[in-house]
Amino acid sequence: EEGGRFNTPHGLWIDDRVDLFSLVVTDRANHRLQRLKLDGTLIEIVEGFGLPANIDVYQELMLVPELLGRVTLVDNELNPVVVLGDDRQRIEEDKKFEIRRDESRWNDKKFIHPHDGCFDSGGTIYVAEWVHRGRVSKLRKV
Numbered sequence: 340e341e342g343g344r345f346n347t348p349h350g351l352w353i354d355d356r357v358d359l360f361s362l363v364v365t366d367r368a369n370h371r372l373q374r375l376k377l378d379g380t381l382i383e384i385v386e387g388f389g390l391p392a393n394i395d396v397y398q399e400l401m402l403v404p405e406l407l408g409r410v411t412l413v414d415n416e417l418n419p420v421v422v423l424g425d426d427r428q429r430i431e432e433d434k435k436f437e438i439r440r441d442e443s444r445w446n447d448k449k450f451i452h453p454h455d456g457c458f459d460s461g462g463t464i465y466v467a468e469w470v471h472r473g474r475v476s477k478l479r480k481v
Contacts, residue, residue: 397458404453
């Protein structure tokens with residue numbers, strides 16, 4: 340898909356972390372983020388995500404939960420700072436997504452299907468996963 344066109348645009352965020360306000364869109368089925376001016380003009384495309392689902396921001400960091408088993412924090416330029424709970428390879432190998440229903444295959448230190456995430460006022464991260472009974476993880480700064 341070309342820039343400015345989307346396949347399952349799932350999360351939208353008005354990014355005011357820099358002087359130029361922009362709209363960041365999780366272009367989920369294309370595995371990327373797109374940054375646009377508020378008039379819809381494409382600024383940039385950032386590849387390399389695994390079905391990005393939503394966005395939240397805390398100070399300089401943007402949180403991007405990805406349905407393919409990880410959460411990525413990016414900086415003002417949308418460059419990855421850290422990838423959390425990465426289990427992407429195992430999730431991609433599970434073609435029928437059976438792991439979503441089989442809790443015996445869940446790992447407390449890995450994500451399965453992060454569908455949403457947010458920061459609280461102190462920077463603690465909460466991640467909600469799309470699994471059969473739901474799962475919310477709390478990640479405190481250390």
